[in-house]
Amino acid sequence: MTKVAPKMYLSSGHSxxxxxxxxxxxxxxxxxxxxxxxxxxxxxxxxxxxxxxxLSSWKVPWxxxxxxxxxxxxxGVEAALKxxxxxxxxxxxxxxxxxxxxxxxxxAISGAFERGHDFTYIxxxxxxxxxxxxxxxxxxxxxxxxxxxxxxxxxxxxxxxxKNMPAIIAAHGSPYVATTSIGFPRDMIRKVxxxxxIVGPTYIHTHSPCTTGWGFDTSKTLEIxxxxxxxxxxxxxxxxxxxxxxxxxIKDPKPVEEYLRTQKRFKHLFTMEGGEEEIQxxxxxxxxxxxxxxxK
Amino acid sequence: xxxxxxxxxxVVVEGSYAVAHSAKTCHxxxxxxxxxxxxxxxxxxxxxFIADGEIPNCEYLNVESEFSAISSLIGAAAVGAxxxxxxxxxxxxxxxxxxxxxxxxxxxxxxxxxxxAVSAPINIWNDHQDSIxxxxxxxxxxxxxxxxxxxxxxxxxxxxxxxxxxxxxxxVCMDGFILSHVYEPVVLxxxxxxxxxxxxxxxxxxxxxxxxxxxxxxxxxDTYEEFRYLQEQAMQKALPKIExxxxxxxxxxxxxxxxxxxxxxxEDAEIVIMxxxxxxxxxxxxVDQYRAKGEKxxxxxxxxxxxxxxxxxxxxxxxxxxxxxxxxxISIGTNExxxxxxxxxxxxxxxxxxxxxxxxxxxxxxxxRIESIVKVIEGTKAAAKAGxxxxxxxxxxxxxxx
Numbered sequence: 082m083t084k085v086a087p088k089m090y091l092s093s094g095h096s097x098x099x100x101x102x103x104x105x106x107x108x109x110x111x112x113x114x115x116x117x118x119x120x121x122x123x124x125x126x127x128x129x130x131x132x133x134x135x136l137s138s139w140k141v142p143w144x145x146x147x148x149x150x151x152x153x154x155x156x157g158v159e160a161a162l163k164x165x166x167x168x169x170x171x172x173x174x175x176x177x178x179x180x181x182x183x184x185x186x187x188x189a190i191s192g193a194f195e196r197g198h199d200f201t202y203i204x205x206x207x208x209x210x211x212x213x214x215x216x217x218x219x220x221x222x223x224x225x226x227x228x229x230x231x232x233x234x235x236x237x238x239x240x241x242x243x244k245n246m247p248a249i250i251a252a253h254g255s256p257y258v259a260t261t262s263i264g265f266p267r268d269m270i271r272k273v274x275x276x277x278x279i280v281g282p283t284y285i286h287t288h289s290p291c292t293t294g295w296g297f298d299t300s301k302t303l304e305i306x307x308x309x310x311x312x313x314x315x316x317x318x319x320x321x322x323x324x325x326x327x328x329x330x331i332k333d334p335k336p337v338e339e340y341l342r343t344q345k346r347f348k349h350l351f352t353m354e355g356g357e358e359e360i361q362x363x364x365x366x367x368x369x370x371x372x373x374x375x376x377k
Numbered sequence: 378x379x380x381x382x383x384x385x386x387x388v389v390v391e392g393s394y395a396v397a398h399s400a401k402t403c404h405x406x407x408x409x410x411x412x413x414x415x416x417x418x419x420x421x422x423x424x425x426f427i428a429d430g431e432i433p434n435c436e437y438l439n440v441e442s443e444f445s446a447i448s449s450l451i452g453a454a455a456v457g458a459x460x461x462x463x464x465x466x467x468x469x470x471x472x473x474x475x476x477x478x479x480x481x482x483x484x485x486x487x488x489x490x491x492x493x494a495v496s497a498p499i500n501i502w503n504d505h506q507d508s509i510x511x512x513x514x515x516x517x518x519x520x521x522x523x524x525x526x527x528x529x530x531x532x533x534x535x536x537x538x539x540x541x542x543x544x545x546x547x548x549v550c551m552d553g554f555i556l557s558h559v560y561e562p563v564v565l566x567x568x569x570x571x572x573x574x575x576x577x578x579x580x581x582x583x584x585x586x587x588x589x590x591x592x593x594x595x596x597x598x599d600t601y602e603e604f605r606y607l608q609e610q611a612m613q614k615a616l617p618k619i620e621x622x623x624x625x626x627x628x629x630x631x632x633x634x635x636x637x638x639x640x641x642x643x644e645d646a647e648i649v650i651m652x653x654x655x656x657x658x659x660x661x662x663x664v665d666q667y668r669a670k671g672e673k674x675x676x677x678x679x680x681x682x683x684x685x686x687x688x689x690x691x692x693x694x695x696x697x698x699x700x701x702x703x704x705x706x707i708s709i710g711t712n713e714x715x716x717x718x719x720x721x722x723x724x725x726x727x728x729x730x731x732x733x734x735x736x737x738x739x740x741x742x743x744x745x746r747i748e749s750i751v752k753v754i755e756g757t758k759a760a761a762k763a764g765x766x767x768x769x770x771x772x773x774x775x776x777x778x779x
Contacts, residue, residue, distance in 0.1 A: 117586045121452065128593075134600050137591035142584035144455050145593035146478050150448035153440065157407060157452025157460075158584065160436035164406040164458055171586055189448060192441030 090116060092138040096130040100299035102289035102306075103127040103178070105263040106205040109287075110176055112266075113273025116141055118172040119158050123151035123181035126212045127205070151175045151182070152190035152202065159198045172277040173200035179220030180210045183246045194253035194282045201276040201283045204246060205263075207291035215294040219244040222314075223366065224359050225346045227294075232349035237359050242366065250284040251323045257283040258320040264288075264306025268317060268329065275319075288315045296345025308340040313367035316374040331376050337364045382631060387562040392524040392551065393418030395563045396463070396489050399528040401426050402571040403487075403535050406458035409438040409449045411468060414501050415553040416491040419463040443468035447475040447486070454484035455592055457583040459535070462486070465553055466493035469507045473514070479546045480515025480608060482593055485538035485578075486546040487531065491553040492654070492705075494741040502742020503553040505654065509682075509706040509715045515608050517547035517615055518683040520653035525563045526634040527551040532566065532575045533622045539578050540618055543611045550682075552655040554742070564632075574629045612684040619681050637686035639678040640693055642668060646675025648757050649694050652703040653679050653716060656745050660703070663750040674754060679716060687723040699732040699761035701753055703772075705739040713737070713769045732760045738772035749773055 090111035097104040103126050111118075120143045122128045128145045131138040146154045155175040162168040177186060182204040190202060209227045210216040217230040217239050226238040251258045257279045261269040269287055276283035290297070290305040297305055309315040310329065314337060317329040338360055341347040350356040371377055390398075397419050400408075408427075410420035427437045436453075440446045443464050450460040464472065469490060479486050490508045494500040508518060519534055521527045527549060534547040551557060582590055596604060620636035627633040641661055643649060650660050657678050667674040677693050677700075679686070694700050704714020711718060717735030724733065736753055739745045749772055760766065 116589075119456070119584045119586065129595050132591050132594035134594040134596045137594060139591050140589055142586055142589045143591050144452065144584060145595075146448060146451050146482070147474060150444065150451075150475065153445035153448035154452035154455075156438060156440070156445070157409065157449030157454075157458075158456050159452075160407050160409075160438055160449065161453035161456035161458035161460075164434050164436045164453075165456065166434070167456070188441060189445045192445050195441070196438065 090140040091131065092140060095138040096133065097126065098293055098299065100292040100302040101126070101130070102207050102263055102291050102302055103130070103205050105302065106203070106287050106289050107131070107176060109263065109266050109269045110174065110203055110273050111141065113270040114172055114174055114277055117170055118174050118277070120144070121151050121155040121158060121173070121175040123175070123177040123186055124148035125178040125181055127176065127178070129212060148181050149185040150189050151177045151186050152193035155200045155202070156193045156196065156198045159200050174203065174277065175200060176203040176205065178211070179204060179206040179208060180218045183219045183244050191253065194250060194255055198282055199280050201273070201285065203273070204284070204286045205289045206286055207289040207294060208243070209294050211291050211294040220246070223363060224350060226349055227346065232353070237353065238346070238349065247284065247286050247320065251320055253282070254322065255284055256281045256322055259284070260286045260288070260315070260317050262288040262306045262310050262315055262317060264303045264310060265317065265329070272319070294346070297343050301343065305340070305343050308335065308343065311335045312337045312340045313371040313376055314340060314363070316370045316376055318374055325374065328374050328376055331371070334367065334371055334377070337367050383564050386564045388565060389560050389562050390565070391418060392527060392556045392559050392561070394422050395524050395528040395565060396531065396551070397422030397426065398565045399531040400461050400489070401432050402566045402568050403461070403532050403575060404459060404577070405432070405435055405461040407436050407438065407450060407453035408461050409440050409446045409453070410462050411440055411443045411446050411464070413443065413465055413468040415493060415557045416463045416465045416468070416489070418557065419489055419491070443471045444475060447472040447479065450486045451475065451479050451482065451484060454486050455482070455584045457578070457580055459578040460486045461488070463489040463491065465491040466495055466507045469511060470495060473511065476511055476514035476516060476546070481604060483544040483611070484546060485535070485544055487535055487538060488548045489527070489531070490548050490550045491557040492550050493553040500741040503555050504705040504740050504742065505550070506706045508548060508550045512683055512715060515545060516683060517545055517681070518550055519547070519619070519681055520550045520679065521556070522634065522655055522657045522678060524556055524559060524561050525632065527556055528563060528566060529626065529630065529632055529634060532571050533626050536575055536622050537615055537618050541581060542614050543618060544580070545608070545611050545615065550654070555655045570629055574626065616684050616686060635678055635680045637681040638689045638693055639680060641676035641678065643675035643677055643693060645673050647673040647698040648754060648761060649675050649677050649697040649700045650703065650754070651677045651679060651694070651700060651716065651720060653682060654705065656703060656705065656739065659745055659747065660750055663747055663754065667754065682716070685719055685723070690720055690723060691727050691729055694731070695729045697731055699734070699757050701757040702733065702735045703753065704735060704737045707737045707740070717769055732765050734760050734765055734767070735769035736772040737769065743773060
């Protein structure tokens, strides 16, 4: 039996960094969705690197409007398809970064989920505003050093934990919310396929390590993505109507230190006085996840 | 004045109802709106039409902000839907960023603006500060004088905006409360006539999986400027189109409210009063009084503020001895309203040399009374004789509050 490579609906030749997480996320999304979809992409690296006019990497219909309106634009696309009798099997997909999803665009996304539009929102979470130069977002994890939450003599970096966006979406009564990671392409593609087939607003939050923003070698993107899952820092689950129905189990969770060591954004934790206690706090988060989500 | 030809067809309805009815006859596919006074009655009436199954093939979105109202229409228009919303004041300001975006992507989204003052101080009554502040966003702006015109201008602006050579969004600006909440006799647009007048919407470009296209790409300094140039070209093409569509409308419906501008007693007028919106009704009453005394006073109604009809304005006022411009808005820091500044600017390189004075008035819904218009006319007569004493000023300031 010969294996046929899946058709790619995001062309190569875009200007993403080597090892770019957004390119992986977009590619896996389209591998799950296929050609019969319309993609809404709020402002961010993905939009900039894939559509320098007059070029475009997108082999599916694609629209970028603004930073904070992905949810609303997707609502309008879906409503118009219905009104014009063109919905048929066409899927509406919005794909945005953590800034446009968890911060500036959360109102429009909340509105779209509350209204029950038939669409799938995908958050590519690389845990900071990478397009503007690695500023802190509400997706930035505890103690990560960013350009607006830098580590310094009196700071270990970002003082707050990540916002739990999947839980916020689930609270809207969404039929399907899932977390995944670009380190697990098959998991992500399966979840995209599942999400788009469900009628109603569905959500996928994909953990996406950024080589530039996190400070690691361009060959390590997927490896580091896997480590986040294997330490318990990024739990992967399926949730239906607010109930967790499936989790990716990790038999022998690795210590978070293994994950933190790979990235410059956590480097200060290994050099600063008191860093050990901070690493322990991050370990506590992983342990809590493992217990709370039943990952073992 | 009621045209006797329509008397039988006229019904007394609220301005907002007439506008909602007009929007219904234009067959929008997606309506998206958020409540804000004094616009709410328009979208409430549309919601009732939807609830009663009176607008076929239409989705009505109760969005969570005006920002999402306009944003969802951007998505809808990209799929090829005819779209409609109504808003005002803070709601329009909240849309500001997306207004540029809708025009830049050349989506002919249409909105009715029930013009209202902006905060602070918060105030729900009428002036034009909200829409005038959007003048650079690339939207066609037509200002209407009465309820019939607010209703009649909707199918016109769809026809203008959706022209393949134009493809720009547009707003019909009607005075909040004064027109949105007034009950007056109007002819509600007849569906069969609108169907004859307004063709269905088939844009050249849309989001379609059968023929994938990229909308809203990123433009570098190498390509960006041409997008702005083409928007400006489209606006210039809208100038003759606005005139032509107003005439086509007259042929089908028998009513004409002006093209880009409309004169009243202007042919031989020595003093011309220029303005936009419902205040023109009061101004015309005052002009009638002056005419009865034999004084040559006339009115120039500016219907299209974007595109700005420079030629038509120059031509209309060139024989006057002096012109006065009434603005329900102000560009703070210039001491001038926008219509005054722009009229003055378009005269500069023309051969017309007449005194031009401006008043900024009616802010936050302050009543504009006949006595005030008389004061304006007397002041302008003095300027015609002795030259300009004060170029631009506030009218009816209450000195005791300062």
